Amino acid sequence: xxxxxxxxxxxxxxxxxxRNLLLARIRWQSRLSSVHPxxxxxFGSSRNGEADRRGPTSPASSESFTxxxxxxxxxxxxxxxxxxxxxxxxxxxxxxxxxxxLPSSTFGYNQHMIIxxxxxxxxxxxxxxxxAPIRYAFAYGSGVFPQTASxxxxxxxxxxxxxxxxxxxQGGQGKMIDFIFxxxxxxxxxxxxxQQHRDHYSAIGSLGSSLVSRVQDNYxxxxxxxxxxxxxxxxxxxxxxxxxxxxxxxxxxxxxxLAGRLQKPVKILRDDPRVRLAxxxxxxxxxxxxxxxxxxxxxxxxxxxxxxxxxxxxxPRMALPAENPNKVANIIKFQLPNFRRLYAPxxxxxxxxxxxxxxxxxxxxxxxxxTDATLAQDxxxxxxxxxxxxxxxxxxxxxxxxxxxxxQIPQLEFNKMLExxxxxxxxxxxxxxxxxxxxxVANDRQEDLRVEVKKxxxxxxxxxxxxxxxxxxxxxxLVKSVRYAREKMDKYREGRKRGRGDRSNVDGGEKKST
Numbered sequence: 397x398x399x400x401x402x403x404x405x406x407x408x409x410x411x412x413x414x415r416n417l418l419l420a421r422i423r424w425q426s427r428l429s430s431v432h433p434x435x436x437x438x439f440g441s442s443r444n445g446e447a448d449r450r451g452p453t454s455p456a457s458s459e460s461f462t463x464x465x466x467x468x469x470x471x472x473x474x475x476x477x478x479x480x481x482x483x484x485x486x487x488x489x490x491x492x493x494x495x496x497x498l499p500s501s502t503f504g505y506n507q508h509m510i511i512x513x514x515x516x517x518x519x520x521x522x523x524x525x526x527x528a529p530i531r532y533a534f535a536y537g538s539g540v541f542p543q544t545a546s547x548x549x550x551x552x553x554x555x556x557x558x559x560x561x562x563x564x565x566q567g568g569q570g571k572m573i574d575f576i577f578x579x580x581x582x583x584x585x586x587x588x589x590x591q592q593h594r595d596h597y598s599a600i601g602s603l604g605s606s607l608v609s610r611v612q613d614n615y616x617x618x619x620x621x622x623x624x625x626x627x628x629x630x631x632x633x634x635x636x637x638x639x640x641x642x643x644x645x646x647x648x649x650x651x652x653x654l655a656g657r658l659q660k661p662v663k664i665l666r667d668d669p670r671v672r673l674a675x676x677x678x679x680x681x682x683x684x685x686x687x688x689x690x691x692x693x694x695x696x697x698x699x700x701x702x703x704x705x706x707x708x709x710x711x712p713r714m715a716l717p718a719e720n721p722n723k724v725a726n727i728i729k730f731q732l733p734n735f736r737r738l739y740a741p742x743x744x745x746x747x748x749x750x751x752x753x754x755x756x757x758x759x760x761x762x763x764x765x766x767t768d769a770t771l772a773q774d775x776x777x778x779x780x781x782x783x784x785x786x787x788x789x790x791x792x793x794x795x796x797x798x799x800x801x802x803x804q805i806p807q808l809e810f811n812k813m814l815e816x817x818x819x820x821x822x823x824x825x826x827x828x829x830x831x832x833x834x835x836x837v838a839n840d841r842q843e844d845l846r847v848e849v850k851k852x853x854x855x856x857x858x859x860x861x862x863x864x865x866x867x868x869x870x871x872x873x874l875v876k877s878v879r880y881a882r883e884k885m886d887k888y889r890e891g892r893k894r895g896r897g898d899r900s901n902v903d904g905g906e907k908k909s910t
Contacts, residue, residue: 485680485786486828488673490643495669504672506741507679509661509734511540514561518628519573520665521559525627528588531639532578532668539566539573540663541734543726557629572624575634576654578671582638583609586620589636596622598873611871613638616864617645617653624876639670646674649681649788651860652853656707660727661734677788680742682706684783685791685853687749687773688838689846696769700735701728710854711861732765748774748783780838781830794852799837802848 484499492498519535538544554570555562562573579585587605594601600608612620618641623633637654645655658675659682686702705724728735740762743749753769761767774780787795800810813833830838837845869877 485677488647488677490647490670490674492669492673495667495672498669498673504676506738507658507664507672507675508667509541509663509737511663512561512565514559515565516663516665518559518561518630519663522573522575522627522630522632523665526577526589527592528585529579530577530666531580532642532664532671533575533666534658534662534664535573535575536657536660536662537571537574539571541661541727542567542730543723544730555630556626559628559630562630570631572631572633575632576619576657577634577636578639578642578668579636580639582613582636585636586612593625596625598871598876600870608871611867612636613641616867617651617860619653619864620871621868623872623880639668643670643674646671646678647788649678649791649856652707652791652857653860653864656857659706660704661731661738679738680746681786681788681791683739683742683746683749684786685849688780688783688849690773691842692775693752693770693772696732696736696767696771697728699771700732700739701725703739704728704735706853707857709850710857712858712865732768733763736762743771748776748779777835777839778830781835782828783830784834784837785830786828791852791856794855795837795849796833798848798852799833799840803836 489497495501498504519540523530523533558570563570583605586608590597590601590605590608597608600611608620612618619635619637621633621635625632625634642654645651645653646658649655655678658678682703683699685706686699689702690698701724704727708724740751743751749771750773751769752772753767755761755767756769758764758767761769784792784795796810796814799805805813813831816831837848840848868880872880
């Protein structure tokens with residue numbers, strides 16, 4: 397087997413980077429404390445714990461890739477991660493019902509984006525207009541997080557009487573705001589909501605909550621969308637999903653439909669302990685998957701762009717003139733600090749990847765949208781094999797089957813290998829450490845590994861996305877479906893036009909405006 401060499405990292409610079417990343421985290425926490433009463437921040441990944449679990453590595457790799465923990469070990473208790481069990485992501489209990497049952501009191505605070513307080517309150521007031529109980533909710537998309545410059549052409553969608561905070565944050569563009577509502581009992585929720593908001597539903601609503609809930613849960617990605625409804629004078633689209641469906645997708649990647657949305661910055665308006673735990677698994681899985689797709693040295697924009705693009709692989713809208721072709725690039729360009737807040741704490745605590753950029757010495761680099769820091773990862777196949785082993789279960793199975801075919805492993809031998817690596821049997825406690833097959837997968841030629849991982853992602857995303865799109869014609873109604881398709885095509889044409897303009901600016905030697 398071919399062994400890919402680990403990147404060479406200057407050891408002297410890493411203590412400075414670790415210390416300044418810590419200072420940046422503390423600085424951000426001082427801002428977050430105005431939102432949450434807790435001042436401590438502990439993120440859901442333990443460097444020391446994962447280092448203990450990562451198994452043997454080659455001496456050369458260990459020497460060439462060193463991640464200093466000196467600054468973390470001397471940190472105050474408020475930033476120490478010793479209180480988090482080292483195996484939190486190996487044996488997560490997704491049946492918890494209280495935040496006190498999370499691995500730490502501040503576990504997963506990286507998921508909470510900081511937005512204007514008045515805008516946040518306006519979004520929360522929209523939730524209060526629903527009498528049906530919403531356990532978990534987040535707002536997402538370009539209506540919440542800008543994906544274009546403030547001077548861009550106004551969208552055709554307009555609110556009737558929006559809150560001044562919404563008008564101000566959207567810069568007068570009047571974009572529809574997207575929500576996802578997590579609920580405990582699908583049929584009960586739709587029964588209550590049909591009584592209060594019958595006008596939100598298409599003709600299928602007249603057939604009752606039982607049929608609506610069956611359509612939601614049994615087809616597509618398990619989400620029921622009601623678009624183009626006005627609440628508090630604001631045009632919104634909201635999707636309803638059962639919490640079990642949401643947590644399963646976040647932890648296992650069976651569709652990547654909602655997991656993909658939560659891999660990008662969203663504004664969580666109502667939190668739930670189960671979802672927070674499952675989403676932290678989703679986020680760290682996204683980092684590991686991106687690392688398998690990336691070379692030894694890369695930039696933040698490459699990392700976050702790879703993560704943001706995962707859920708669009710296999711999405712039929714990207715192959716049709718139904719989505720802005722520059723969507724992923726726009727998301728990263730205008731939301732880089734938010735991606736950094738979401739992922740930098742997880743990156744810092746993984747043993748096989750590190751920030752490797754002198755610009756990170758600045759105490760305010762995490763808030764600087766112009767900094768595109770460089771990173772480096774350890775390419776040792778044993779450590780990368782551990783990442784393969786810790787991929788979400790449903791997605792990992794697809795990747796395994798692809799490599800069974802590629803390596804021509806007999807079915808009986810393959811079944812035995814799968815049984816030995818099964819981590820779902822409650823009677824056995826198994827560490828998620830890469831075995832011979834995982835290491836062989838990780839040691840495949842880098843380009844071939846990228847191809848196989850991308851094919852596994854496409855097979856995960858494609859069918860749920862297609863069926864969800866077809867389902868939306870029924871749940872949304874013909875008129876709203878046509879309107880939605882027309883606006884998506886407009887975004888596609890506008891994106892192509894902007895793309896040509898950007899390329900002509902580059903070709904003409906002009907500096908692009910940000």
